[in-house]
Amino acid sequence: RFSEAFLVLRAQQAGLRLSLTPLVLVAMNVVYAVAAYPFGKLADEYSHVKLLAWGLVVLIAADVVLAIGTHWSVALCGVMLWGLHMGMTQGLLATMVANAAPADLRGTAFGVFNLASGLALLVASTLAGWLWDRFGAAFTFYGGAVFSSVTICLIFAAQFAQRR
Template sequence: ELILYSAYTILTPEVQWVIPLLYMVIQLVDAPSALFSGYAYDKFKIKILILPFIISMIPPILTLAGANMLMLIFAAIFFGLVLGMQESVYRAAVSEYAPPFFRGTAYGIFNTAYGIGMLISGAVYGLMVTLEIPIIMVILYVVTTQIAAIILLLKAHLKGRAENVKV
């Protein structure tokens, strides 16, 4: 977790007990975020999926933009929002769009892809920290990947809608 690692690097050993508190902030935001975004999914369906893609641009930028605890606290809050949305809305979409006879496999595929994505993103951001990539390059990477993800989501949504149109 980039936020927790960044806290480790800026805190002196006698105050590193704060690191688990940052994780607690993430989880305290995650739980209500999952509840509210699940409710929003029930009302707005797949349109709500764009929101976590947009908000997920904020935590890595805040984390890598400045080495201070206030930025990391805000990054933790936004990460908790995104995590809660992903935990509820993405899974709700899988259950809605996968046929019942394929639902278990669909969840397996989703969770495998999600895990691989988390692994790759952790490696990329770890490399950025190690190589001390300038923040403008980090911002460019974050915004570009999220815009690409939003475009792919919209294309998949439009394709699905086109296939469901009865002529």
């Protein structure tokens, strides 16, 4: 996943007036907030790996909608899917870190996780910006969908290898 700034740029490119662009992040965060609790409850009962994979499927859908959307209303649907992805995955990732870390190293584990996440976001956003400048907005979001698809494959490959 790359920076949410690209969502604002895409909505603006798709015809959303500049004065309304803050609503892009408002819409994303409202969906994120509404989705976080129910998906957090699901994480208490279901496979974290499967929930993470479904969250990535939603991110792929968001990326495809944002790639094909040439009207601001379509872009807004992509933004809302992006918020749903965030609600599905961000609390789940924190849970996975907490479950994987020894109790006496949880603070360190969260620090390392947030450092790695920040660095990954920097690299992803740099690549997204390059793709946008070089090939256009649609290609940026298609690229995000490809990376998410590869991630799903890697998650399930790791699960398969772990079972063997």
